[in-house]
Amino acid sequence: MARMKFLCDAERCIECNGCVTACKQEHDIPWGVNRRRVVTINDGVPGERSISVACMHCSDAPCMAVCPVDCFYKTEEGVVLHDKDLCIGCGYCFYACPFGAPQFPQAGAFGVRGKMDKCTFCAGGPEKDMSDEEFKKYGRNRLAEGKLPACAEMCSTKALLGGDGDVLADIYRERVVNRGKGGEVWGWATAYGRPEKGATGQPPAPPGGQTAPPPTGGKS
Amino acid sequence: MIRLAVVAIAAVTLIALVGCGERPQVITYKQGTYQGKPDTPPYSNAPFNGNRSEWDKAIATRNQNQNEYKRTR
Numbered sequence: 325m326a327r328m329k330f331l332c333d334a335e336r337c338i339e340c341n342g343c344v345t346a347c348k349q350e351h352d353i354p355w356g357v358n359r360r361r362v363v364t365i366n367d368g369v370p371g372e373r374s375i376s377v378a379c380m381h382c383s384d385a386p387c388m389a390v391c392p393v394d395c396f397y398k399t400e401e402g403v404v405l406h407d408k409d410l411c412i413g414c415g416y417c418f419y420a421c422p423f424g425a426p427q428f429p430q431a432g433a434f435g436v437r438g439k440m441d442k443c444t445f446c447a448g449g450p451e452k453d454m455s456d457e458e459f460k461k462y463g464r465n466r467l468a469e470g471k472l473p474a475c476a477e478m479c480s481t482k483a484l485l486g487g488d489g490d491v492l493a494d495i496y497r498e499r500v501v502n503r504g505k506g507g508e509v510w511g512w513a514t515a516y517g518r519p520e521k522g523a524t525g526q527p528p529a530p531p532g533g534q535t536a537p538p539p540t541g542g543k544s
Numbered sequence: 545m546i547r548l549a550v551v552a553i554a555a556v557t558l559i560a561l562v563g564c565g566e567r568p569q570v571i572t573y574k575q576g577t578y579q580g581k582p583d584t585p586p587y588s589n590a591p592f593n594g595n596r597s598e599w600d601k602a603i604a605t606r607n608q609n610q611n612e613y614k615r616t617r
Contacts, residue, residue: 397578400585407580450581453589467586470602476610487607495611502613 327383327402328445328467329489329516330476331496332376335506336483339364339374343475343484347378350446350474351463357427359443360475376475376484379404379425379443380515387417387426401467402489403445408461411439422514445486446473489516 339362347353347360360378381404388396388404395410396417417440418426431438448465451458458465466474476486485492500507586592587599608614 394577394579397580397583399583405583407578410580447586450583453584453586465586467603468589468592470592470599470606472603472606472610477606482610482612485610487603487610491604491607492610495613498611498613 327489328381328447328487329402329492330378330380330445330473331485331492331509331512333483333485333496333499333506334373334375334508334510335503336481337362337374337376338481338483340480342478342480343376346474346478347443350466351444352459353441353463354429357429357441359425359427359441375510376479377423377425377511378475379421379445380423380511381443381445382515383517386420386422390416390420392416397450399447401447403447403467405444405447405449405462406440406442407450408439408441413437413439415440423511443473446471 341362344358344360344362348358351359353359360376362374362376364372364374366372381398381402383402385396385398385404387406388398391406392414393410393412395407396404397406398404413428413431415426415428415437418424418428425442427441429438429441430436444462446464446466448454448458448468449462451461453465453468464474466472471477473486476484479485485495496509585596587596588594592599592602
């Protein structure tokens with residue numbers, strides 16, 4: 325079964341924020357909440373890199389481990405979701421998440437935190453699929469429509485890939501082999517585990533003679 | 545005097561017991577177990593109506609659409 329994952333190719337991301345806009349539009353996200361954002365490292369310096377960041381739907385998600393009310397669950401496709409009816413907005417998951425994915429809308433006049441909101445991999449939540457209730461709480465359920473996340477499908481340079489982890493790794497490997505550089509996948513090891521020794525297959529050497537490491541999949 | 549003491553003890557006991565009558569204000573949960581509502585698989589409703597292989601096929605097609613090396617061949 326497919327294990328849904330995100331992969332951002334920093335060699336291709338042009339910081340257009342198309343993924344951020346697609347996500348906001350697709351799920352009618354309120355002002356002040358960013359399920360996805362683009363982070364630029366060494367901005368303005370030659371060789372700067374941009375990365376699109378959201379919930380990575382970790383294999384061993386720290387948010388699930390720290391939630392005091394156990395409102396997180398993982399679908400059989402590997403998507404980490406949560407029940408907003410149960411969330412108490414404590415913010416523990418925000419501190420635990422290495423990607424800063426959990427977002428908290430302002431719920432009152434005094435800056436009180438509302439219930440946590442995060443990327444759902446466009447998979448909705450624990451409400452009837454494609455219902456108004458699900459849309460209001462979690463956004464559109466594209467997976468139930470047989471589609472992949474809007475951010476990845478809208479990405480103009482295909483820097484952001486989303487879908488079955490094995491397929492993404494193959495697509496990325498082919499890219500790296502063709503261009504002969506940029507084999508590092510930011511966040512992949514943090515989210516999906518570091519490779520076990522000797523467990524990952526090395527791709528064939530690119531024509532240029534440079535090494536092209538694959539997105540080291542590790543556990544899935 | 546004894547009657548007064550009995551009344552006082554009874555009153556204190558009654559006041560102490562009032563605290564036990566408070567309704568729990570937090571949900572009960574078991575550590576490490578999802579406590580929310582159950583969710584259904586993405587292929588359980590229309591347009592797939594439980595046909596998982598069709599859903600897998602749709603996702604696989606979309607997945608490959610992200611590979612421009614294949615799309616342009």
